[in-house]
Amino acid sequence: xxxxxxxxxxxxxxxxxxxxxxxxxxxxxxxxxxxxxxxxxxxxxxxxxxxxxxxxxxxxxxxxxxxxxxxxxxxxxxxxxxxxxxxxxxxxxxxxxxxxxxxxxxxxxxxxxxxxxxxxxxxxxxxxxxxxxxxxxxxxxxxxxxxxxxxxxxxxxxxxxxxxxxxxxxxxxxxxxxxxxxxxx
Amino acid sequence: xxxxxxxxxxxxxxxxxxxxxxxxxxxxxxxxxxxxxxxxxxxxxxxxxxxxxxxxxxxxxxxxxxxxxxxxxxxxxxxxxxxxxxxxxxxxxxxxxxxxxxxxxxxxxxxxxxxxxxxxxxxxxxxxxxxxxxxxxxxxxxxxxxxxxxxxxxxxxxxxxxxxxxxxxxxxxxxxxxxxxxxxxxxxxxxxxxxxxxxxxxxxxxxxxxxxxxxxxxxxxxxxxxxxxxxxxxxxxxxxxxxxxxxxxxxxxxxxxxxxxxxxxxxxxxxxxxxxxxxxxxxxxxxxxxxxxxxxxxxxxxxxxxxxxxxxxxxxxxxxxxxxxxxxxxxxxxxxxxxxxxxxxxxxxxxxxxxxxxxxxxxxxxxxxxxxxxxxxxxxxxxxxxxxxxxxxxxxxxxxxxxxxxxxxxxxxxxxxxxxxxxxxxxxxxxxxxxxxxxxxxxxxxxxxxxxxxxxxxxxxxxxxxxxxxxxxxxxxxxxxxxxxxxxxxxxxxxxxxxxxxxxxxxxxxxxxxxxxxxxxxxxxxxxxxxxxxxxxxxxxxxxxxxxxxxxxxxxxxxxxxxxxxxxxxxxxxxxxxxxxxxxxxxxxxxxxxxxxxxxxxxxxxxxxxxxxxxxxxxxxxxxxxxxxxxxxxxxxxxxxxxxxxxxxxxxxxxxxxxxxxxxxxxxxxxx
Numbered sequence: 079x080x081x082x083x084x085x086x087x088x089x090x091x092x093x094x095x096x097x098x099x100x101x102x103x104x105x106x107x108x109x110x111x112x113x114x115x116x117x118x119x120x121x122x123x124x125x126x127x128x129x130x131x132x133x134x135x136x137x138x139x140x141x142x143x144x145x146x147x148x149x150x151x152x153x154x155x156x157x158x159x160x161x162x163x164x165x166x167x168x169x170x171x172x173x174x175x176x177x178x179x180x181x182x183x184x185x186x187x188x189x190x191x192x193x194x195x196x197x198x199x200x201x202x203x204x205x206x207x208x209x210x211x212x213x214x215x216x217x218x219x220x221x222x223x224x225x226x227x228x229x230x231x232x233x234x235x236x237x238x239x240x241x242x243x244x245x246x247x248x249x250x251x252x253x254x255x256x257x258x259x260x261x262x263x
Numbered sequence: 264x265x266x267x268x269x270x271x272x273x274x275x276x277x278x279x280x281x282x283x284x285x286x287x288x289x290x291x292x293x294x295x296x297x298x299x300x301x302x303x304x305x306x307x308x309x310x311x312x313x314x315x316x317x318x319x320x321x322x323x324x325x326x327x328x329x330x331x332x333x334x335x336x337x338x339x340x341x342x343x344x345x346x347x348x349x350x351x352x353x354x355x356x357x358x359x360x361x362x363x364x365x366x367x368x369x370x371x372x373x374x375x376x377x378x379x380x381x382x383x384x385x386x387x388x389x390x391x392x393x394x395x396x397x398x399x400x401x402x403x404x405x406x407x408x409x410x411x412x413x414x415x416x417x418x419x420x421x422x423x424x425x426x427x428x429x430x431x432x433x434x435x436x437x438x439x440x441x442x443x444x445x446x447x448x449x450x451x452x453x454x455x456x457x458x459x460x461x462x463x464x465x466x467x468x469x470x471x472x473x474x475x476x477x478x479x480x481x482x483x484x485x486x487x488x489x490x491x492x493x494x495x496x497x498x499x500x501x502x503x504x505x506x507x508x509x510x511x512x513x514x515x516x517x518x519x520x521x522x523x524x525x526x527x528x529x530x531x532x533x534x535x536x537x538x539x540x541x542x543x544x545x546x547x548x549x550x551x552x553x554x555x556x557x558x559x560x561x562x563x564x565x566x567x568x569x570x571x572x573x574x575x576x577x578x579x580x581x582x583x584x585x586x587x588x589x590x591x592x593x594x595x596x597x598x599x600x601x602x603x604x605x606x607x608x609x610x611x612x613x614x615x616x617x618x619x620x621x622x623x624x625x626x627x628x629x630x631x632x633x634x635x636x637x638x639x640x641x642x643x644x645x646x647x648x649x650x651x652x653x654x655x656x657x658x659x660x661x662x663x664x665x666x667x668x669x670x671x672x673x674x675x676x677x678x679x680x681x682x683x684x685x686x687x688x689x690x691x692x693x694x695x696x697x698x699x700x701x702x703x704x705x706x707x708x709x710x711x712x713x714x715x716x717x718x719x720x721x722x723x724x725x726x727x728x729x730x731x732x733x734x735x736x737x738x739x740x741x742x743x744x745x746x747x748x749x750x751x752x753x754x755x756x757x758x759x760x761x762x763x764x765x766x767x768x769x770x771x772x773x774x775x776x777x778x779x780x781x782x783x784x785x786x787x788x789x790x791x792x793x794x795x796x797x798x799x800x801x802x803x804x805x806x807x808x809x810x811x812x813x814x815x816x817x818x819x820x821x822x823x824x825x826x827x828x829x830x831x832x833x834x835x836x837x838x839x840x841x842x843x844x845x846x847x848x849x850x851x852x853x854x855x856x857x858x859x860x861x862x863x864x865x866x867x868x869x870x871x872x873x874x875x876x877x878x879x880x881x882x883x884x885x886x887x888x889x890x891x892x893x894x895x896x897x898x899x900x901x902x903x904x905x906x907x908x909x910x911x912x913x914x915x916x917x918x919x920x921x922x923x924x925x926x927x928x929x930x931x932x933x934x935x
Contacts, residue, residue, distance in 0.1 A: 086634075086636070086661055111299070111310055115299060116299070116307055116310050118299070119299035119300060119302055119307055120304070120307055122300055123300075123302070123303075123304055123307065127304070149442070150442060150445060150468060151442050151468060154470075159299055159300045160300065163300060192443075195335060195849070196849070198849075199848055199849050202848075217759075233308055233309060233310070234307070234308065234310070235308050253304070254304065257304040257305055257308065
């Protein structure tokens with residue numbers, strides 16, 4: 079075997095050799111939880127800690143609508159968490175919406191970072207509607223959004239814009255506010 | 264094959280040892296998986312997660328000066344090529360010789376350089392080829408601009424992570440994924456000089472399977488009449504190059520991903536007529552043209568395990584071919600045409616692996632190894648009729664690289680990032696390149712960064728072995744080296760206004776430059792020792808509900824340390840402005856781009872003067888449910904301006920296009 083070939087093999091072996099010791103528990107922890115699974119779980123849980131104004135639900139079994147602005151892949155994840163579940167007797171319905179107008183019938187609306195340029199327009203068009211807007215961009219709260227996800231290290235946490243919530247006629251439980259990383263009043 | 268000493272293997276073994284110790288600890292971060300829907304808010308806040316935001320550092324944290332251009336900006340501004348994007352970036356300038364576009368960064372753009380000092384990546388896949396090291400950024404860039412999700416431009420040397428070519432900047436083009444297209448998308452555009460483009464794309468998500476395919480074609484007749492005073496005589500059509508500026512291309516892209524596996528195939532081919540009578544060809548002959556094609560397959564596995572351990576493994580194959588047809592005059596009878604064919608065929612495959620893990624809370628270690636096997640590095644050149652072979656050079660080589668980088672928090676607001684990479688080359692000397700950055704964030708709106716780095720570029724096969732008259736080969740070339748120190752200060756004035764300032768000093772030694780030999784020949788030599796010092800300012804902001812944009816100014820002086828002269832192709836002042844005004848509830852966007860470049864000398868001893876260029880674009884988003892429309896005017900002021908020539912181009916300056924137009928429409932037939 080000539081020298082050049084030996085060196086080549088050495089390099090390939092080096093690359094391959096790295097695969098094995100690293101992350102060898104690949105199979106064991108294949109169920110690791112993604113950032114968006116946690117965000118989906120939050121979206122579902124928020125509904126348990128928020129009171130919408132009287133008259134929001136037509137009757138006791140009127141669904142509670144969790145809406146997502148234009149993000150189909152997140153809809154799949156939220157469905158996995160919230161499908162066939164009820165909150166205070168109201169069945170949970172996950173819906174994809176395309177604009178502010180369609181969102182007015184929602185109880186919650188998630189605006190992902192990919193849709194964040196629509197934030198201002200959506201917040202504007204939701205004025206007077208009791209929709210809990212949830213976002214994940216730095217300036218979401220400043221733009222008038224109500225709950226914003228922030229990722230600290232490996233953890234997903236959230237901030238609450240209480241002023242905007244009150245303006246929307248939403249009442250947030252003290253439990254929700256106490257867990258929030260930051261509350262803007 | 265060359266005799267190789269066994270020496271290089273030994274230092275490698277200890278690198279490997281450190282590497283194994285640093286990252287070899289298992290990535291298990293096992294915890295019971297709770298039923299998320301039943302978890303309390305507190306529990307949710309304590310679940311460690313992996314996700315995109317882990318890989319993508321916010322540019323404030325990044326240990327370098329970074330610019331990001333998104334798909335939305337590409338649409339709003341009507342950018343047509345990667346070159347269009349890069350010319351708007353702070354401290355970048357682009358010149359065009361009516362065949363290839365060349366990038367200048369921080370006062371460096373060597374004439375005749377095929378962008379070898381900038382590393383171009385597509386989704387992390389290296390695009391610089393194995394013969395010319397060329398980063399193709401004009402219409403020759405093999406990815407359709409509408410398939411770009413974002414472009415990350417990282418200024419400064421990055422050889423400590425990427426190896427050769429990452430001297431002045433790394434440009435990483437991130438392509439769109441299925442959910443960015445979702446369904447069928449059709450696009451058509453038309454522009455000045457009989458320019459047409461069509462594209463068809465389809466994106467579909469089926470559970471975990473994501474599929475995106477896209478194809479496009481483009482054809483432009485180019486300018487009907489280009490006037491070159493150097494050729495203004497009756498024998499050469501009075502200096503008029505008529506109908507020889509055509510440009511056509513096709514691209515195809517397919518990306519399939521399933522869970523953490525991504526398979527990507529890309530192909531681009533471009534043919535360009537050369538109107539400048541370059542390389543001593545007959546002026547105004549439509550037969551003189553170049554065709555560049557690049558295709559690649561890239562298989563990637565990218566997974567983040569619990570415990571925040573990220574693993575990336577990649578296997579790839581690339582092919583890059585170039586064919587130049589040059590209509591040469593016969594030396595005996597100048598009216599007789601002798602077609603000359605110039606070929607380059609490069610093929611390479613390689614593998615890359617990288618692991619990153621956070622240890623001791625915030626200490627992030629990343630390490631990786633790369634192997635690239637250049638299986639074909641062939642160049643040939645011959646006259647077709649009468650047949651005469653001038654060059655038939657066949658080569659191959661390989662590269663092995665290994666690197667480690669650590670981001671260490673020193674105090675709560677001070678972090679250090681240090682990295683080093685060792686590259687072994689089968690045919691040139693090995694290189695070791697470190698990089699150290701300190702990032703200080705006393706508060707959330709202030710970032711101070713001090714960055715020191717070294718980088719290198721190995722001489723490429725073209726520079727060493729291309730030996731067709733008037734070029735002489737130089738197999739003895741050795742790598743050129745760069746050293747750079749930079750201070751970056753990023754300051755948020757309010758939530759919507761950021762100022763970024765950067766001061767840099769860099770020295771490049773043994774730069775490979777094409778030098779004249781006698782009166783008529785050229786050779787590449789490690790001759791230049793140069794330095795560049797400069798300062799850059801950038802303001803980026805957004806008004807509530809409205810105007811957003813950025814403005815930048817860069818000043819730099821690049822000097823030859825031996826002759827004490829300022830470098831040619833090096834403007835001292837660059838100014839950029841981009842503004843976007845959303846109208847009609849963000850359905851319509853009016854955008855303005857302006858660039859100023861100060862005058863500069865050219866390598867022929869002439870100069871090109873300063874100019875401002877203004878582009879204007881109107882972009883209508885969701886004009887109807889399925890339709891986007893855009894209309895653009897480029898060079899609105901119809902400014903007559905010139906770019907410097909590259910080597911082999913006989914003109915002293917190359918006139919650029921005046922005012923041109925483009926309209927484009929896109930139908931999104933799927934949900935959006």
